[in-house]
Amino acid sequence: MIRLIQRGLMFGNLFHVASPALVERYNRALEHLTGKRTALTDFYIDISGYSPEVGNELKDPLYLNHNGVNRQFILLSTEQRKCPLLDAKFSTSQGVLKRFIAENEAALFALTARDAVAGELVNTVYDISHPARLFDLRAITVEADTTRGTVRNAAQLAEKVDTFLQEDDAWFDDVLIGEMIQLAGQTGDVIRNPVKLKPLRVDKGNFWTSHFGGLYIFQTLDHPATIAARKKPEDVPTKYTFDLTQRNRIAKFLEYNDLVEPVVKARGIDGTAILKQKMDFILVSAVTEAGVDLAGTTRRDMRRLARDHAHLLPDEFHGLADLVNWAEHGGKWPRISSEHPAYFYTLRAASTPDADLVNMLLSELSPRDVRQLFICHKQAFYAAYATWADAKKEYVAQYLEAEYKADKAGARAALFGHDAPMEPDPQPRDLIARVGPWGAVRR
Known part of the structure; x- marks a missing residue:
């Protein structure tokens, strides 16, 4: 692979973590997510914060992606949006991370100026022991905060500020004022400079996964199917299941x-x-x-x-x-x-x-x-x-x-690339609707 690496065709466009400050922020986030730290002082990370060097040091290439689901991420800079996602287990993960960074770029720029942002692409499935479990992945929700809980603290401070402004006797509530002062010391002025990350929820839809040798799952189409790169899975919800040898x-x-x-x-x-x-x-x-x-x-x-x-x-x-x-x-x-x-x-x-x-x-x-x-x-x-x-x-x-x-x-x-779409075919496909698209296909 040395030819590809030397030409920037493999492990290219990664974010360089070289300064002591960035390394320490990364370690705080890594410990926050996994309980581990790295002794490396110079390494590269992808859009999710995954580093091949750290993975090699920890002897765990899935240290941010346990079981290949619910990928965790570490953001040190909004520049990570330009990075690839290494060893992706799902085709949708990189797009979700890019969208999250794009929609929260200003807030993330401010947050990463002082700390790392750690988070997770959350769904309700934590173990994919059978292909059918893939179809329970309905949506992805992005959850993120700094290692010091800046976003959480900012939300609490904003609530306390609202209480202070709305209640008549709040001026005499020393406990409330003390809590506001303490939180403001951690978050800054949330009235002038709001610290908030927009929630992001993305429907899973159709996707590829590297699990089970590679599966293409098309579940939202008029004629859904699962296509396996290797052995066809059994007992999946789609009516049709193919492997790559079934070209017709x-x-x-x-x-x-x-x-x-x-x-x-x-x-x-x-x-x-x-x-x-x-x-x-x-x-x-x-x-x-x-x-x-x-x-x-x-x-x-x-x-x-x-x-x-x-x-x-x-x-x-x-x-x-x-x-x-x-x-x-x-x-x-x-x-x-x-x-x-x-x-x-x-x-x-x-x-x-x-x-x-x-x-x-x-x-x-x-x-x-x-x-x-x-x-x-x-x-x-x-x-x-x-x-x-x-x-x-x-x-x-x-x-x-x-x-x-x-x-x-x-x-x-x-x-x-595509030009503007042409007018759709107005003719209904009655035969397909009656017999299904693969009813008479030669085996």
């Missing part, structure tokens, strides 16, 4: 819920260019798996490389080549069914609230598109990267550094 059924699921669109027909992007780049990635995978040395190879060499090693090119490459030929030169539309290895390479998520989740699923169904795998599913990318030949590792690391890292936002917009 997954294709039907995506189609009937209007979750995908063909890359080559998508509005607002250069679909042909995207397909050509996917072909390059497939080509690189094929030739490096056969032991071909790519040293000195540039993007301009791809056509020559494809000619010289045409016998190594897989069906995915040829399917996308037919589609590119249609887009550039017209002719008959190439029929690429869900059974064809190239099928999921031809798709991207449609403009829906679940677009990121769908693109994540598509990246696992088209793993040779290393750019999408890296962008949409970091954990799957790192796991796959560890198994590649050195030639492929070097090519992919160089490509991501030169072509993606230089303009992440632009690359994401070019690949996954």
